[in-house]
Amino acid sequence: MTPLAPHITAFLRERLPIERGASAHTCETYAHGFRLLLEHAATRLKTSPSQLHLEQIDPALVLGFLEHLESKRKNTSATRNARLAAIKSFMRFIEYRVPSALDQVRRILAIPAKKTDTKLVRHLTMEELQSVLDAPDPRTRLGIRDRAMIHTCFVAGLRVSELIALKLDDVSFDPRPCLRVMGKGRRERMLPLWKQSGAVIRSWITLRGSAQVPELFLNARGQNMTRSGFEHILREHVAVARTRCASLEGKRVSPHVLRHTCALWTLQATGDIRKVSLWLGHSSLQTTEMYLRADPKKKLDAVNAITPPSLRKGSFSAPDRLIELLRSGKGPKDYAEHTKKENRWIGPRRRLTVHNHELR
Numbered sequence: 001m002t003p004l005a006p007h008i009t010a011f012l013r014e015r016l017p018i019e020r021g022a023s024a025h026t027c028e029t030y031a032h033g034f035r036l037l038l039e040h041a042a043t044r045l046k047t048s049p050s051q052l053h054l055e056q057i058d059p060a061l062v063l064g065f066l067e068h069l070e071s072k073r074k075n076t077s078a079t080r081n082a083r084l085a086a087i088k089s090f091m092r093f094i095e096y097r098v099p100s101a102l103d104q105v106r107r108i109l110a111i112p113a114k115k116t117d118t119k120l121v122r123h124l125t126m127e128e129l130q131s132v133l134d135a136p137d138p139r140t141r142l143g144i145r146d147r148a149m150i151h152t153c154f155v156a157g158l159r160v161s162e163l164i165a166l167k168l169d170d171v172s173f174d175p176r177p178c179l180r181v182m183g184k185g186r187r188e189r190m191l192p193l194w195k196q197s198g199a200v201i202r203s204w205i206t207l208r209g210s211a212q213v214p215e216l217f218l219n220a221r222g223q224n225m226t227r228s229g230f231e232h233i234l235r236e237h238v239a240v241a242r243t244r245c246a247s248l249e250g251k252r253v254s255p256h257v258l259r260h261t262c263a264l265w266t267l268q269a270t271g272d273i274r275k276v277s278l279w280l281g282h283s284s285l286q287t288t289e290m291y292l293r294a295d296p297k298k299k300l301d302a303v304n305a306i307t308p309p310s311l312r313k314g315s316f317s318a319p320d321r322l323i324e325l326l327r328s329g330k331g332p333k334d335y336a337e338h339t340k341k342e343n344r345w346i347g348p349r350r351r352l353t354v355h356n357h358e359l360r
Contacts, residue, residue, distance in 0.1 A: 002054040002098055008034055011093050021186060025161040025227075033086040036073075040065045054098060059107045062087060066111075077116040084113060120294045123261040124253065129154065131245035132253065135237035141207050142220070146233050148204040149217050149225070153255055155197045156181065157262035157280050160255040164225045166216040168205070173198055183281035191279065231255060263291050 012031055016022040022030075038049040041061055045052070062084075069075040069083060091105045124132070133150060137143035153163050162181050170180040177198025179191045193201075201216075208218065215224035234255060242248045259280070267276050277288040 002101070004038075004052045004054045004057065005050050007054065007094060007097060008038075008090070010097075011090050015093050023161070023184075023186070029082075030086045030089075033083045034090070036069070036083070037062075037065050037087065040068055054094065054101055055104065057108075058104060059111060062108055062111060077114045081113045081116065084111060118290070118293075121260040121264070121290055122252070122257050123264050123294070124251075124257060125247065128241070128245055128248050128251070129258075129261060131241035131248065132234075132238055134244070135240040144207055145204050145217065146237060148200045149230060150234065150237065150258070151197060151200050152179075153230075154258040154262050155193055156191045157259045157266070159184065159259060160227050160230055162281075163255070164215065164217065164227060164230060167214045168216055169214070171201060171205070171216060173202065177201065181281065185283055187281055187283065189278070189281050260291075260294075263288070264295060267291050267295055268297055 012027060012034070016027050016030060017024075037057075038052060041052055041056065042049045044061065044064065045056060066080050066084060069080050070077070075083075088109055088111075091108050094101055095105045133147065133154075136146040136150070138147060149163065152158065152166075153160070156162075156179055158166075158181065162183055165182065166179065172178045172180075177193040177195065179193060180188065181191060182188050204217075208216075211218055211222050213222075213224045217225040217230075219225050219229050231254065234253065238248065238253045263276050263280055266279055267273065270276070273285060273288055273292060276291060277285050280288065282288050
């Protein structure tokens, strides 16, 4: 039996950060996924996670874990597929370290990803975004910081990991405000900003003061802002914005919704999906195409550019109800019961009106 713990440790400490050059956020996400897997396996096999063996992580256990994610933890299919991708990456690592587990690895790699629904991206309107930006109090130090974070996240279309990783050296103001962003897959990009955006960031830098960390945005303790910290700050300001903007009620606003809003506004302003892809730091246009589905302007252009075919005019005349009943084989008794339900019997002469036809 092969102990599992040394291989998990080597994968997270050597394979991902050193050999693959994965970001700290990716390593953290993979570690969280393996923690869930090992806890599920330990509960199922009635042992401790540190005593698990590689041979026990078989296809049946992996499939049971994926089912557990959806049924017990209520995760979406996309989250389920992300956990499966992490497991497959680890198994490809094991393939060369433990050749005896080759058959086990191949069977796990054969587990298919689950198809997911492709929904329209959520975004904010101009009024909703303005309400969120107006929520922080610009008369306080933390209010100026919060406004700068939310504004920068939206204007630059940043992922939350990119926002909290920004450093003081990544901001330049000469000749105009610019951000240097290290994006997903270690793809670096330069983003020019509005003068207003530069003024908002400069206001925070003036109040930021000296700190032991190089990150641009700090928390209340003077340490670098964390992912959960920014999400908490955004939730608080969105709650305030809901009292001023009724359309925000019931709408979930996350940092990624700000990114989607930036992408859609950029697409509507430029009409060029390639510029949106460059701005967001996507590696492929296929990823950016989801914004084309959410932008109604592109569909309206297509509708207006096409001349619709003409349709022949005509008027519809409803068939006589009595004739229809006779064609269906129903007798007078059925017809009388049918008309009584619709209150069509009128007067002692038992005159029946059916679609403007009188039967005496």
